[in-house]
Amino acid sequence: MAVSTDIDTSAVAGLWEAYAASREPQLRERLVSLYLPFARMMAARMYGLRTHANVEFDDYLQYGRVGLLEAIERYDASRGFKFETYAASRINGAILSGMEAYSEVHEQVAARRRAVQARLASLAEPQRAQGAPADLFGYLAELAVGLAVGFALEDSGMYQAPEQEAHYRDHTYDGVELKQLRERIKALLDGLPGKHKQVVSYHYLQQLPFHEIAEMMQLTKGRIAQLHKEALLKLREGLRATRELDWSG
Incomplete structure (x- = not known):
């Protein structure tokens, strides 16, 4: 699965080599920009399967960015497999973990609201x-x-x-x-x-x-x-x- 038809494969390989050698933040940002459309696509797929109707796509995308950053930090190009293959599971995992935490917080807020309503009703x-x-x-x-x-x-x-x-x-x-x-x-x-x-x-x-x-x-x-x-x-x-x-x- 290609990130973009306009990407020069040799240039991307050189960028990964440079980043692996220096770990410079500027190079990492270039990689993030390069693969962000891929993370967006993964987030869109997960968003299509969402179970919480009130969750915005931007929430999924934000968690997708987190997974993308983690994948970039840990990817080893010398192993020979494509970055997208490696990053897909981490992006999906970050989104799932984020949504699980969101669900837990959402339920806690809802439970607190119900408790306050019950208290108010008893006093009324x-x-x-x-x-x-x-x-x-x-x-x-x-x-x-x-x-x-x-x-x-x-x-x-x-x-x-x-x-x-x-x-x-x-x-x-x-x-x-x-x-x-x-x-x-x-x-x-x-x-x-x-x-x-x-x-x-x-x-x-x-x-x-x-x-x-x-x-x-x-x-x-x-x-x-x-x-x-x-x-x-x-x-x-x-x-x-x-x-x-x-x-x-």
């Missing part, structure tokens, strides 16, 4: 069934506080054992006040009733969605959502009582 009940709240701003503030407490639990790494803290320490919130707040939340969480503590621990520590927690605890998903809301409200009230945080604004 039973107000949703009662219609529009009389105090809209107060209602929104309640939702915001509930979500904030939940995310503080999730992002703090507070449940890790002491020997693990060095590996899981959260560097996002390094303020003294926020550290103290997280410690207070931990103490309040330890004092929650059994089921409330279980739900919060499963959801924020182990990242389990409500339906999986429901199966584990042999309860309905609706009951898990109710326990989740009650637990966050208890934590919020505990923080109010200790004046660690002024929720009143």
Whole structure:
């Protein structure tokens, strides 16, 4: 399979020899430009077999370039086989690996979105069934506080054992006040009733969605959502009582 009908075979061989001897970046760039149409063709074939409709061709091409660069770095022209033959598997492999990583990240993002939606739904009940709240701003503030407490639990790494803290320490919130707040939340969480503590621990520590927690605890998903809301409200009230945080604004 030829890269281009306009390529001078002897000139390409000389370019490979020069690059093998010097490894100069300028020569590598010339090789990349020379074989980029081949990588594009390989990416187009893989793109035609894609399983994610929302992935752009440029994503495939970018991973194809990565495979091309790796192939150029490792190719040994003295072995006698064509570069395209050697590069094809590496380009395909780079695209497949890239798409696998993309799929994993995409699923993690989707799972995080579903978790946030489930939390919001649990905090919004039973107000949703009662219609529009009389105090809209107060209602929104309640939702915001509930979500904030939940995310503080999730992002703090507070449940890790002491020997693990060095590996899981959260560097996002390094303020003294926020550290103290997280410690207070931990103490309040330890004092929650059994089921409330279980739900919060499963959801924020182990990242389990409500339906999986429901199966584990042999309860309905609706009951898990109710326990989740009650637990966050208890934590919020505990923080109010200790004046660690002024929720009143």
